[in-house]
Amino acid sequence: MAYELNLPTAASVPQETVASYVTATYAAARQFLDNPPLRLHLGCGTVRLPGWVNIDVDDGPDLQLDLRFGLPFPDACVDLIHTEHMLEHMCLSDGKLLMAEAYRVLRPGGTMRVGVPDLQRIVQRYAAPDWRDQAWIKDRNFDWIDTPVALINTSFRGWEHLYLYDETELRLRLWQAGFADVRRVASGESSHPDLKGLETRPETDLIVEVVK
Ligand SMILES: C[S@@+](CC[C@H](N)C(=O)[O-])C[C@H]1O[C@@H](n2cnc3c(N)ncnc32)[C@H](O)[C@@H]1O
DSSP states (O other), rough: OOTTTTTOOGGGSSSHHHHHHHHHHHHHHHGTTTSOOOOOEOTTTOOOTTTEEEEEEESSSSSSSGGGGOOOOOTTOEEEEEEEOGGSSHHHHHHHHHHHHHHHEEEEEEEEEEEEEEHHHHHHHHTTTTTTTOOHHTTTOOOOOOOOHHHHHHHHHHOOOOOOBBBHHHHHHHHHHTOOEEEEETTTSSSSGGGGOOOOTTTTTTTEEEOO
């Protein structure tokens, strides 16, 4: 399958490789099914949430998974999903697959919280006279970003970003995955007690919760 922006995608991996990978990951994930509630933290990086299954493609967390190949869990067995600053590291087709997988594995009434950088805010900053006035540029030694064009190119291409979302796009893709109920929420805030205070990055400025 050709990807619309010609970016690397899981669809380019041979089917036999995918089949053996999926079989192995289902076996590895089985250990977590006996201890409900099941909470998945996708693309955890170095962040470890106690009581959650921390998942990343890199070695070290509770479960090492390449999320481009979906979630190796049965239907309707997951209570909560949280992911911060991960979805933009997937191309659109892989991101759509992951959203559909999240819908499949969540129990009815289960909730997913998704936090990403907001493309609308990035574009606003690009166009603003004070575009440089951003905490992450100052705090993380990005002083080589010396023009608005360098800023926006970095946002799209830096950190292995593959696809950025604004609220409309994120809502649409989640709706296409099956989530009818999409709510934008503030950083750290949730009506669900287990989803409060999870964000670790000030630049996570587009956060939604979806309920299956
Ligand atoms: C910017 S880091 C965010 C880490 C953490 N959530 C945080 O906010 O500090 C993105 C993470 O997504 C992970 N990631 C990217 N693509 C992935 C994939 N296909 N499957 C699993 N994890 C992936 C990376 O390994 C990395 O740890």
